[in-house]
Amino acid sequence: MEKPKTGFTDRRVNLDFKKIEEIKGEEKNLSLKIKLINVEKRTTKSDKGENVYHYGLLGDETGTMFFTAWSFNPNVQAGDVLELKNCYTKEFNGTLRLYLDNRSEIILLPEEKMEVKRSFKEAKIKDLSTRDPYVTVQGIISDVRSREYERDGETRKVYFGDIADETGKVRVSSFGRSLPEGTGVKIEGAKVSEYKGRIRISVNEKTKIGEVNVAPPPGRRLYNISDLGSPVGGVSFSGFIISLGEKSGLRLRCSECRKTIEDVRCPDHPSAPFIYDLFAYFTLSDGTGYIQCTSGREALMKLLGMQESDLDPASSSLTKREVYSSIRKELHGKPFILEGDLAEGNNGLSLRVSDISRISRDDVKSFIREMEVEL
Amino acid sequence: MIAPKKREPAKWIFAKELKDCMMIEEKDPDEKGKPYVITPLGTRAKRILITGTVTSKNSEENLTKVAVSDATGTFYVNAFANDFNIEQKNDLDGLETETLVTIMGRINPFRTDDGVYYFNINPEFVARADSTAVDFWNLRTAYVAKRKLYAIREAMKSETPDEDGLSKLGYSREEAEDAMRAKQQYKEYDFQRFQEVAQGVIDSLIKPSSQSTETKKFVLEYVRDNDTDGKGCRYEDVVIAASNQGMEQTEVDEILNALGSDGEIYEVSLKRYKAL
Numbered sequence: 051m052e053k054p055k056t057g058f059t060d061r062r063v064n065l066d067f068k069k070i071e072e073i074k075g076e077e078k079n080l081s082l083k084i085k086l087i088n089v090e091k092r093t094t095k096s097d098k099g100e101n102v103y104h105y106g107l108l109g110d111e112t113g114t115m116f117f118t119a120w121s122f123n124p125n126v127q128a129g130d131v132l133e134l135k136n137c138y139t140k141e142f143n144g145t146l147r148l149y150l151d152n153r154s155e156i157i158l159l160p161e162e163k164m165e166v167k168r169s170f171k172e173a174k175i176k177d178l179s180t181r182d183p184y185v186t187v188q189g190i191i192s193d194v195r196s197r198e199y200e201r202d203g204e205t206r207k208v209y210f211g212d213i214a215d216e217t218g219k220v221r222v223s224s225f226g227r228s229l230p231e232g233t234g235v236k237i238e239g240a241k242v243s244e245y246k247g248r249i250r251i252s253v254n255e256k257t258k259i260g261e262v263n264v265a266p267p268p269g270r271r272l273y274n275i276s277d278l279g280s281p282v283g284g285v286s287f288s289g290f291i292i293s294l295g296e297k298s299g300l301r302l303r304c305s306e307c308r309k310t311i312e313d314v315r316c317p318d319h320p321s322a323p324f325i326y327d328l329f330a331y332f333t334l335s336d337g338t339g340y341i342q343c344t345s346g347r348e349a350l351m352k353l354l355g356m357q358e359s360d361l362d363p364a365s366s367s368l369t370k371r372e373v374y375s376s377i378r379k380e381l382h383g384k385p386f387i388l389e390g391d392l393a394e395g396n397n398g399l400s401l402r403v404s405d406i407s408r409i410s411r412d413d414v415k416s417f418i419r420e421m422e423v424e425l
Numbered sequence: 426m427i428a429p430k431k432r433e434p435a436k437w438i439f440a441k442e443l444k445d446c447m448m449i450e451e452k453d454p455d456e457k458g459k460p461y462v463i464t465p466l467g468t469r470a471k472r473i474l475i476t477g478t479v480t481s482k483n484s485e486e487n488l489t490k491v492a493v494s495d496a497t498g499t500f501y502v503n504a505f506a507n508d509f510n511i512e513q514k515n516d517l518d519g520l521e522t523e524t525l526v527t528i529m530g531r532i533n534p535f536r537t538d539d540g541v542y543y544f545n546i547n548p549e550f551v552a553r554a555d556s557t558a559v560d561f562w563n564l565r566t567a568y569v570a571k572r573k574l575y576a577i578r579e580a581m582k583s584e585t586p587d588e589d590g591l592s593k594l595g596y597s598r599e600e601a602e603d604a605m606r607a608k609q610q611y612k613e614y615d616f617q618r619f620q621e622v623a624q625g626v627i628d629s630l631i632k633p634s635s636q637s638t639e640t641k642k643f644v645l646e647y648v649r650d651n652d653t654d655g656k657g658c659r660y661e662d663v664v665i666a667a668s669n670q671g672m673e674q675t676e677v678d679e680i681l682n683a684l685g686s687d688g689e690i691y692e693v694s695l696k697r698y699k700a701l
Contacts (some may be wrong), residue, residue: 418631
């Protein structure tokens with residue numbers, strides 16, 4: 051029997067909700083019922099002022115998709131089930147992405163539950179970014195340590211280590227589950243986050259960890275400065291050092307608290323003797339860009355050919371001017387390979403250098419071979 | 426919070442890329458400093474990093490002029506005895522010809538009434554280099570140039586190229602922007618010739634042993650003995666003389682590049698060579 055006309059339309063009956071797996075290309079006027087898995091807020095600044103937008107991951111029973119919302123309801127949070135109307139999809143960085151703008155509607159469905167079919171993009175470590183917060187990564191686990199902590203009156207354990215593939219290395223933390231030292235693993239559903247300017251991944255009870263055969267990471271992962279956009283570790287760059295910070299060189303530290311001291315005494319521990327330390331900050335240029343670098347004691351000692359005893363105030367007297375001049379003479383205007391970990395800061399990416407080596411004739415030969423392969 | 430001021434990046438370009446440049450970006454009236462130079466490969470540069478051999482030096486009380494040759498041509502470096510440049514002038518004064526150097530500096534363009542551009546470099550630092558440093562710079566500069574040339578080729582192939590399309594092909598944002606600039610502003614430029622020059626630099630590093638001592642000696646002596654008008658030996662003359670000895674033009678190019686890298690010869694002006 052034909053329904054009597056009421057003049058009202060039940061929009062939920064008439065709306066053509068699409069499932070994520072049905073979206074194959076760029077589409078407009080999409081309506082979806084989804085669960086919000088993750089949402090982040092970002093503020094951009096331009097001449098016209100501040101702009102706020104949200105981005106993250108959403109999903110339904112058929113899959114997951116990343117989204118960017120130029121206009122968003124700030125009360126909505128991860129875990130909420132939502133009806134989205136008037137959205138559109140567009141390709142961004144080779145992946146289809148859902149967009150919401152000021153024409154889109156976001157309706158919260160507080161009573162609804164939804165099981166999301168999770169699928170995780172396989173990512174190389176150098177490509178990890180908080181814009182893709184859940185991923186599958188493969189690599190070899192190393193340097194595993196653990197720490198106990200209290201939660202809800204219970205003692206729990208968190209394991210830390212590094213995971214490295216042929217493209218980079220990041221810190222991995224696992225709550226409750228141990229990490230197999232020296233073993234190749236595939237981690238499905240690792241959560242990507244940034245802590246103190248560095249990318250890290252964490253695994254929780256839902257994350258799958260399986261052992262797999264992984265080729266051992268190469269000795270050196272050499273990149274163009276323009277290639278990397280994420281603060282990952284275990285990377286190398288080659289180029290000329292074009293500037294050296296004026297405050298590079300010798301630092302005095304308190305032997306008690308290790309804080310840098312400007313004078314010969316620590317204000318907190320005036321009776322504690324000082325110890326020598328080395329620090330340098332400089333800029334590396336490689337023809338594709340430049341990067342600010344910082345280097346500490348170990349790398350600089352190797353560069354300057356210093357021994358531990360040279361940094362012992364009891365047996366050695368160094369002046370700041372001497373040490374600065376030595377570092378400048380060795381570094382400035384010369385070509386090096388720098389290895390270290392990237393970190394994101396107010397000025398963009400910087401490199402925390404763990405090893406500095408002067409470019410040798412053999413390095414040039416090896417660059418030629420690598421270039422022949424690439425070009 | 427005040428946004429940090431970005432450092433002006435130092436571009437790595439061959440002397441040929443700077444010498445062939447015919448474009449200066451118009452400055453905002455309020456903008457301080459020299460304008461950006463737009464090179465044939467689309468490089469937008471104010472500051473460059475170069476290495477090469479010092480081929481001449483003219484030192485006066487207030488100004489020191491140094492010519493630095495790489496495998497493709499010559500850079501002209503000027504330092505004045507003023508507050509900003511005195512250290513660099515002293516460094517230039519301390520150089521002798523045939524010294525290998527690394528120099529970073531700002532490009533100072535000069536346009537003649539005929540519309541021809543000349544460029545000299547005001548150094549920000551001058552450092553002595555060794556042959557490994559020079560080879561490394563040559564290699565990476567050739568690498569950077571070749572990637573730009575590939576991006577330009579892609580831009581030329583497409584009727585409606587854009588930065589996003591080039592980025593999708595694997596080029597960096599800067600390479601894509603440079604390629605678009607090159608396509609728009611240097612449509613008639615001989616990119617093929619530049620490709621050969623860049624490849625010649627790489628070849629001279631890859632297979633220096635393929636050039637026999639005799640052929641290198643022949644070319645070097647020919648350049649030395651045939652600077653008939655004092656303006657340098659002509660490239661065409663070298664090619665003809667070498668072909669009479671059974672050498673291909675590409676081999677001559679490789680030898681000239683290798684001799685340039687070794688500091689034996691330098692390109693004094695377009696396709697004119699002088700021996701040191």
